[in-house]
Amino acid sequence: MLTAPYTVLDATLSQFYGFGQVAGDSAVVERPADWGVGLLAQGSVLAGQAHADSSSPTKRGLLVYDRLLCGVHIPPPMNIPAIDPPMPGAQTTRERYEDAHAGDPACQSCHQYFDPIGFGFEHFDAAGRFRADENGLPIDATGQAVDSKLVPLITFDGLTDMSSKLAELAQTTDCVSGLLANFAYGVEENCLAEEARTALQDGELGLREFYVELAASEHFVRRAE
DSSP states (O other), rough: OOOOOOOEOOOHHHHHHHHOOOOOOEEEEOOOOTSSSSSSGGGHHHHBOOOOSSHHHHHHHHHHHHSSSSSOOOOOOOOOOOOOOHHHOOOOOOHHHIIIIITOOEEEEHHTTTHHHHHHGGBBTSSOOOOOOOOBBBBOOOOEEOTOOEEEEEEEEEEHHHHHHHTOOHHHHHHHHHHHHHHHHSSSOOOGHHHHHHHHTSSSSHHHHHHHHHTTSHHHHOOOO
8 A cells, every 4th residue: 555666547647647648548657766656646645745836745634643653632723823835946845834833832742743744745746746955955855753752753855755654653554444444443542453453464365355354353243233
């Protein structure tokens, strides 16, 4: 899910991404080196976690923090000030976000958990297409993911590096398996899938096989009295 070095393109998607040169029906195409891997490099995911006129390290970082690491954070306040609009050729998106969030202690207390993850996506624009630079300015795509005590779990440079390290992280498997179990059973009782989650963690099951195990369990087909 996170490390596949390919994607499926048709002629329209090939033109959108800028690689593959698929002329007709869809085909499996290897991604260019350093243009991202896996689910997190899909245009639909990247565009869905961005603004209309710029990428969003916060939205993209929160996607990973919430859905792959199950991080806990407080709801955002109601009176969040708007970040300064993009300044093409004068300031990178990362610099704008660092000024707005890292430079304000009230914002930094929360954003320090997910903005540094989102910076790893900065080689991808608002539409999810790869960019070597940002309007002529060099991109810094280094970042880190931390635990609740701000101890680094991984450090990375770019989306490919981040995705590869997330795939090897025990917290990622634990988070994803728990969310899948909650979805399958409709309740937040991860103990119902303890054996299957352990098998997934140990590499005995893949995600598809894991979900089959959940669907075949008694908890999936029979309601407790």
